[in-house]
Amino acid sequence: MKVSVQNISLTKFKCDLLVVNIFEKVKKPGGATGVIDDSMENHITKLISSGEIEGKLGEKTLIHTFEGLPACRVVVIGLGKREDFGLDKARVASAAGIRVGKQVKAKKVATIIHGAGFGGFDIADAAQATVEGAILGAYEFDGNKTEKAPHQVKDLVLVEKDRRKVKLIKIGARIGEIVANAENNARDLVNSPSNKVTPTYFAKYAQKMAKAAGLKCTVLDPKKRGMAAIHAIAKGSKEPAKMVVLQTRASTRGPRVALIGKGVTFDAGGISLKPSKKLWEMKIDMAGAAAVAEVMRAISQLKLKKDVIAVIPLTENMPGGGALKPGDVVSSLSGITTEIISTDAEGRMILADAITYAKRLGAKIIVDCATLTGGCITALGETASGIMGNSDKLIEDFKAAAERTGEKVWPLPLFKEYKKYLRSTVADQKNCTEGMGASPSVGGTFLHKFAGNTPWVHLDIAGTANISIAKGYLKKGATGVPVRTLVEFIKS
Numbered sequence: 001m002k003v004s005v006q007n008i009s010l011t012k013f014k015c016d017l018l019v020v021n022i023f024e025k026v027k028k029p030g031g032a033t034g035v036i037d038d039s040m041e042n043h044i045t046k047l048i049s050s051g052e053i054e055g056k057l058g059e060k061t062l063i064h065t066f067e068g069l070p071a072c073r074v075v076v077i078g079l080g081k082r083e084d085f086g087l088d089k090a091r092v093a094s095a096a097g098i099r100v101g102k103q104v105k106a107k108k109v110a111t112i113i114h115g116a117g118f119g120g121f122d123i124a125d126a127a128q129a130t131v132e133g134a135i136l137g138a139y140e141f142d143g144n145k146t147e148k149a150p151h152q153v154k155d156l157v158l159v160e161k162d163r164r165k166v167k168l169i170k171i172g173a174r175i176g177e178i179v180a181n182a183e184n185n186a187r188d189l190v191n192s193p194s195n196k197v198t199p200t201y202f203a204k205y206a207q208k209m210a211k212a213a214g215l216k217c218t219v220l221d222p223k224k225r226g227m228a229a230i231h232a233i234a235k236g237s238k239e240p241a242k243m244v245v246l247q248t249r250a251s252t253r254g255p256r257v258a259l260i261g262k263g264v265t266f267d268a269g270g271i272s273l274k275p276s277k278k279l280w281e282m283k284i285d286m287a288g289a290a291a292v293a294e295v296m297r298a299i300s301q302l303k304l305k306k307d308v309i310a311v312i313p314l315t316e317n318m319p320g321g322g323a324l325k326p327g328d329v330v331s332s333l334s335g336i337t338t339e340i341i342s343t344d345a346e347g348r349m350i351l352a353d354a355i356t357y358a359k360r361l362g363a364k365i366i367v368d369c370a371t372l373t374g375g376c377i378t379a380l381g382e383t384a385s386g387i388m389g390n391s392d393k394l395i396e397d398f399k400a401a402a403e404r405t406g407e408k409v410w411p412l413p414l415f416k417e418y419k420k421y422l423r424s425t426v427a428d429q430k431n432c433t434e435g436m437g438a439s440p441s442v443g444g445t446f447l448h449k450f451a452g453n454t455p456w457v458h459l460d461i462a463g464t465a466n467i468s469i470a471k472g473y474l475k476k477g478a479t480g481v482p483v484r485t486l487v488e489f490i491k492s
């Protein structure tokens, strides 16, 4: 979908669908909706008083126009209550509008900027949210279906009649386009099956992406690099493990930030084999890796002059003949040794080597995101990612970024008591406990040992990376979480 901005009045713009909006409980259309033209304003007023239009968030009322307007149709999207409105509601409204566009087979959709025009929101932020909602809302994964893809809107035009606002709208729209497309790419990777997205495939994908985006990309063989922890996990699979490193090239400022994403392309659990129920879902265990790779693309396209590296450990977790076994002791790049209690707690092993490698590359701030524990889904559901770390300041900064993107995070503790859970008699620590609970925090505690004093945040995205029911602008399946928040965090 091509996104553009035009300095023109709604009454003059020719398109297949014009998207306008309305708050809940208003008696008359106001703002841009009110200025479409007089007869349309009267008509919408009638629909409000008759009760058809209530203005509830995401409500869609399609009106076919006749001679009055150059646009063939107008859709009035509900924004919900004015006092509850925020940028995330703008995304939901925009997704509702574009989905009507798809439904009526519109090629060119024009929209007003949701969240603009009533104060409170920066016009560039409102434009960004409108574009993000549209691109994310239009997303469809047709993967390997032989049937033709459903109709897609070709052109999205943000229409603004005040010439002075156009420059800022263009800036916001471009940011929204880059970020949302990156997020959709991440969703494609996560939704794709594990027989396609293997560690080798992912590494090639990263190389190709890096070339297109102007990033540096190195693919390392963990076995040859002393990365014993990731190697131990990969031993049960025929697919070779990879450690992918991406780096921004532009002249950069500020401390080096490392983004680390768990890249288990399929998690069978290893010898601690998972039950077969929903096992197919374990193709999503590389959602952290997908997000991090696409964030690198986005920050390069946004030309952010920041020193950012991504360290992406990639492997399958399979129960092959050479597999790691419970009770085994394995080393790591850092030299810290681990007693394996469950081979299904594999994510933290591969992240351990990635964290150590990031530190060796001079990272001053580390953010890791990983579909790490089922316990995080129990605690927070599909609604929020768990956030932990060793720096309150960093956690606060990350929470502020998440607030702006609508990708909810919720703090979980790293109490020092959890260290005892991991005490081992044969190694420096165990990789997990058996039945003592608090698995997200215990996972975080394991990683903390490798992060040490380097400021670090850990995001457990087990519940949020893949959703079983659609919400707002996101369909069932991969969400692309936390692409937007990571970009926002790097930007700020």
Ligand code: BES
Residues within 6 Å of the ligand: 267, 285, 342, 344, 345, 346, 347, 371, 372, 373, 374, 375, 432, 433, 439, 462, 463
């Ligand atoms: N990949 C899983 C966690 C997961 C579960 C992600 C469901 C998404 C949906 C992870 O590797 C795992 O198996 N974790 C174990 C840890 C336990 C053995 C300490 C878990 O949560 O059961």
Ligand code: ZN
Residues within 6 Å of the ligand: 267, 269, 317, 343, 344, 345, 346, 347
């Ligand atoms: Zn596992």
Ligand code: ZN
Residues within 6 Å of the ligand: 264, 267, 285, 344, 346, 347, 371, 372
């Ligand atoms: Zn896993």
